[in-house]
Amino acid sequence: MTGNTIIELIDVEKHxxxxxxxSNFSLDLKEGEFFSLVGPSGCGKTTALRIIAGFQEPTSGVxxxxxxxxxxxxxxxxxxxxxxxxYAIFPHLNVADxxxxxxxKSGLSRAERKQRIGEALEMVALDGLQRRNAHELSGGQRxxxxxxRALVMRPKVLLLDEPLSALDKNMRExxxxxxxRLQQSIGITFVMVTHDQYEAMTMSDRIGVMFDGRLExxxxxxxxxxxxxxxKVASFIGGMNFLPATLLNExxxxxxxxxxxxxxxxxxxxxxxxxxxRDLLVGLRPEQLYIGRDAPTDYDVTAQGTxxxxxxxxxxxxxxxxxxGVPEPVSVSVPNYFHTVDFKRGDAVWIxxxxxxxxxxxxxSDNEPTKQERKV
Amino acid sequence: xxxxxxRSGVFLAMPATVYVGLLVAAPLGVLVMYxxxxxxxxxxxxxxxxxxxxxxFSDPLVRQLLVRSxxxxxxxxxxxxxxxxxxxxxxxxxxxxKMLWLLLITIPFWISYLLRVFAWKLILGFNGxxxxxxxxxxxxxxxxDFLLYNELAVIITLAHAWAPFAILPIYVSLQKIDRxxxxxxxxxxxxxxxxxxxxxxxxxxxxxxxSCLIIFIPTVGDYVTPALVGGSDGKMVANLIxxxxxxxNNWPLGATLSLMTxxxxxxxxxxxxxxxxxAGKAIR
Numbered sequence: 296m297t298g299n300t301i302i303e304l305i306d307v308e309k310h311x312x313x314x315x316x317x318s319n320f321s322l323d324l325k326e327g328e329f330f331s332l333v334g335p336s337g338c339g340k341t342t343a344l345r346i347i348a349g350f351q352e353p354t355s356g357v358x359x360x361x362x363x364x365x366x367x368x369x370x371x372x373x374x375x376x377x378x379x380x381x382y383a384i385f386p387h388l389n390v391a392d393x394x395x396x397x398x399x400k401s402g403l404s405r406a407e408r409k410q411r412i413g414e415a416l417e418m419v420a421l422d423g424l425q426r427r428n429a430h431e432l433s434g435g436q437r438x439x440x441x442x443x444r445a446l447v448m449r450p451k452v453l454l455l456d457e458p459l460s461a462l463d464k465n466m467r468e469x470x471x472x473x474x475x476r477l478q479q480s481i482g483i484t485f486v487m488v489t490h491d492q493y494e495a496m497t498m499s500d501r502i503g504v505m506f507d508g509r510l511e512x513x514x515x516x517x518x519x520x521x522x523x524x525x526x527k528v529a530s531f532i533g534g535m536n537f538l539p540a541t542l543l544n545e546x547x548x549x550x551x552x553x554x555x556x557x558x559x560x561x562x563x564x565x566x567x568x569x570x571x572x573r574d575l576l577v578g579l580r581p582e583q584l585y586i587g588r589d590a591p592t593d594y595d596v597t598a599q600g601t602x603x604x605x606x607x608x609x610x611x612x613x614x615x616x617x618x619x620g621v622p623e624p625v626s627v628s629v630p631n632y633f634h635t636v637d638f639k640r641g642d643a644v645w646i647x648x649x650x651x652x653x654x655x656x657x658x659x660s661d662n663e664p665t666k667q668e669r670k671v
Numbered sequence: 672x673x674x675x676x677x678r679s680g681v682f683l684a685m686p687a688t689v690y691v692g693l694l695v696a697a698p699l700g701v702l703v704m705y706x707x708x709x710x711x712x713x714x715x716x717x718x719x720x721x722x723x724x725x726x727x728f729s730d731p732l733v734r735q736l737l738v739r740s741x742x743x744x745x746x747x748x749x750x751x752x753x754x755x756x757x758x759x760x761x762x763x764x765x766x767x768x769k770m771l772w773l774l775l776i777t778i779p780f781w782i783s784y785l786l787r788v789f790a791w792k793l794i795l796g797f798n799g800x801x802x803x804x805x806x807x808x809x810x811x812x813x814x815x816d817f818l819l820y821n822e823l824a825v826i827i828t829l830a831h832a833w834a835p836f837a838i839l840p841i842y843v844s845l846q847k848i849d850r851x852x853x854x855x856x857x858x859x860x861x862x863x864x865x866x867x868x869x870x871x872x873x874x875x876x877x878x879x880x881x882s883c884l885i886i887f888i889p890t891v892g893d894y895v896t897p898a899l900v901g902g903s904d905g906k907m908v909a910n911l912i913x914x915x916x917x918x919x920n921n922w923p924l925g926a927t928l929s930l931m932t933x934x935x936x937x938x939x940x941x942x943x944x945x946x947x948x949x950a951g952k953a954i955r
Contacts, residue, residue: 350854371857383855387873387951396869397859448859 298326301451301484302347307356309342309508316342318508320356324452324486329478331487331495333531334505340488343505344454347486349373361451376445377454380461382437384429390416391425394444415447418477435466442474446481453478455487459494471497492532496520504528512567524567526656529578536579536625539659542570550655552577556620560595560650568657576659581628583652586614586638587645594647600625602642612636616646705926715923723927733911733928740907740932741939743822744890747829748883754830755837755882762838763845773842776835784832788899791828795819795900820902828896833889837882844878845871873951880947884940891936908932 302324309317316339324330332340345351346358349370358365360374376397385393395412403411416422419439424432432440438458445453458474459467475498478485489495495502496516503513504527512524516532523529526537543559544551552575553559562577590597603624604615611631615624625646629636638644706723709716727733762772779787794800795818802814818824848871856866894909901907908928915925 348858350857369857370854371860371862375858377855377858379851379855381849381851383849383851385852385855385870396856399869400860400865444855444859 298328300324301326301361302486303357303359304343304347305357305359307343307346307358308354309339309346309351310354315508317346317353320508320510322503322510322513324484326484327482328500329475329485329487329498330501330503331489331499332503332505333489333492333495335531336490338505339508340490340505341456342508344377344456344486344488347452348375348377348454374451375454376448376450376452377456378438378441378445378458380457382441382461384432384437384440386429388429389425390421390427390429390432390440393429393440394447396444397448411447412443415443418446418481419443434462435470438462438470442477450483452484452486455485457489458487460489460491467494474498496532502532504531506531521654522565522567523578523654523656526576526578529654529656534581534626534628535654536581536584537656538577538579538621538625540575540577542573542575545570550575552653554596554653555622556618557598557646557648558596560648560653562650562653562655565655565657568655569661570655570658572658572660574659576656578654578656579625579648580652580654581613581626582611582630583648584625584627585645585647586616586627586629586636587647588642590645591647595650597645597647600644600646602638602640602644605638605640614638614644616644618646702926702929705923706930708923710921710923723923724931726924727927727931733908733931736906736908736911737932737935739822740891740909741935743825743829743907744887744893745939747826747833747890748887750826751830751833751837751886752841752879752882755834756841756879758834759838759841759845759878763842773839776838779832779835785895787832788828788896791824791831792819792900795824795827819900820905822901822905824900824902825897825905825907828900829890829893832896833886836885840881840885841875841878844875844881848874876947876951880944883943887943888936888940892932 300323302322304320304322307317307320308315309320320339320343322343332343334340342351346353347360347365349365349368353366365373385396388396391409391412394415395408398408398411401408412425413422416425419442421436421439421443424436427436429437429440438461442458455474459470462470471494474485487495487498496519499516501513501515502519504511504519506527512519512528514522519528519532523532523535526535529535529537538554538557540552540554542550542552545564548564549561550564550570551559551561554577585591585594585597590599598618598621600616600618600621602614603617606613608628609631611628613626613628615626617624627646705715707719707721709718709720709722758776762769762776766772792799796802797814797816797819799819801818802811805811806814852870852874853866856870861869891907892909894907894913897905897907897910898913901910909932912925912928912932915921915928919925
């Protein structure tokens with residue numbers, strides 16, 4: 296994980312006529328890490344992946360893989376291989392020929408190729424299906440063939456374009472673990488593009504969050520979750536309540552603030568944002584708020600409110616609670632623990648929060664969240 | 672439910688069945704009957720005989736014309752598909768305005784087949800466009816006489832006439848190829864040529880087979896083109912059949928020749944498809 300840099304992207308720009316797909320895009324990827332690019336559709340994450348693979352030329356900027364400048368090197372000679380979103384299994388070839396496709400010019404003998412194909416298929420638990428035709432494979436098997444076909448080339452970097460989006464939910468979850476395990480056992484760098492933040496969080500060592508062609512933040516999943524650089528990242532990674540607050544006092548790494556409708560408390564300073572006015576924006580994760588019929592005693596701030604909406608998720612229940620003095624209903628998520636949580640619409644409840652779980656998002660006017668980001 | 676859909680299926684197929692029955696099956700039956708009868712001056716002797724087949728098989732002219740027809744149709748097919756493939760490839764992969772290009776490709780159909788053949792006569796003729804053009808450029812002193820009234824003229828004319836029929840099936844099969852398959856081939860180390868030979872070409876084999884059959888089958892029996900631009904050594908079997916049904920007034924022998932041609936075309940077409948399929952399997 297703490298290996299050397301394997302991929303460097305420096306100030307990469309990609310324009311399609313007047314549309315800017317990537318802007319000022321710089322990124323260092325380490326040897327042996329599982330890196331994910333996440334963002335809403337159209338944010339440029341696939342473009343970034345395709346530029347690394349060589350399917351698209353950047354308008355400007357530098358790409359190095361293993362220290363070597365890639366700008367003059369076409370896609371077929373780059374030390375990368377790709378797992379395509381559609382898997383791109385050659386329909387006229389069987390499993391063994393699909394997996395061995397890239398070995399044709401490797402100079403390996405027939406027996407060596409057969410051996411390598413067998414090893415790759417064993418890695419993805421498909422050994423024995425060599426003679427199976429492409430159209431006889433299930434979705435999960437196609438994905439494994441695509442994976443084996445790329446890994447058999449022993450690339451320095453494996454690129455995965457939404458590799459799990461075509462699978463059903465159960466298959467997707469088991470493949471998340473399997474992909475992660477595979478990456479750790481072979482130790483090569485994986486770069487995955489996904490629009491699913493949970494998928495990125497469960498699988499990756501580091502995540503890059505993209506919006507509108509810009510890389511907003513690069514960090515480990517837990518750090519992204521705890522210290523999002525701005526409301527966009529905060530709302531894309533997990534759910535988030537955005538509340539206006541006033542800065543009362545600032546010393547060392549602690550901010551004393553007053554959250555309208557909730558009260559005053561001390562919170563940790565987020566090193567990634569700036570504060571140049573007293574009007575701040577703070578974030579509260581729905582699952583880190585207290586909700587109950589009685590007022591708790593050991594919380595920093597408490598307030599009374601009314602349940603306005605309920606969403607049942609199975610493993611958790613999410614309540615929207617209107618609090619006096621807070622502009623919009625606050626979203627609270629509670630684990631469905633032995634079905635003990637059961638509030639009805641209109642119930643009077645207490646809401647409480649600890650300073651440790653309130654996220655400092657900097658000066659409010661710098662990054663007023665949009666209406667869409669407010670939705671949690 | 673099943674019964675009802677069966678019934679509606681029969682009902683829906685009725686018009687086509689009647690149409691095909693009256694215009695294909697019935698005439699074919701008449702043709703088969705005639706081939707076993709004998710022409711006696713103005714009358715038909717309806718006693719069963721293999722005589723027509725014996726006569727046709729032993730006639731060197733029939734054999735020569737039949738072989739030449741199949742050979743020329745084969746050449747036309749090969750030439751047309753070879754010319755059509757790059758055009759289809761261009762429209763499918765490179766062209767911006769695909770619909771406009773497809774429209775342009777069908778333009779030859781906007782004028783009658785006969786007029787197109789006559790146009791080639793004007794282009795290839797002794798004082799035609801090509802000869803006078805070359806002469807005025809000073810490239811030739813006297814007109815080239817190998818352009819018209821021979822096999823070459825027939826092949827050129829037919830290849831032009833059938834080009835759209837070859838382009839469209841190949842275009843469709845190229846268009847159907849998932850572009851990520853081509854990227855995958857590149858990603859796995861293929862250059863442009865390797866990618867074409869290992870992915871694009873194998874995936875367009877169905878389109879190529881369709882084009883070949885669509886061109887080969889009708890051109891074997893074509894008689895307008897050889898009659899107009901073929902001269903004496905560009906004649907094909909259909910011209911002979913026309914003579915037997917027309918001026919020679921020997922329908923039984925004409926019917927025999929027609930059936931022999933049909934069987935030959937069928938045999939060649941079936942063995943061609945089998946060959947291509949077999950070759951495709953062997954390559955893997």
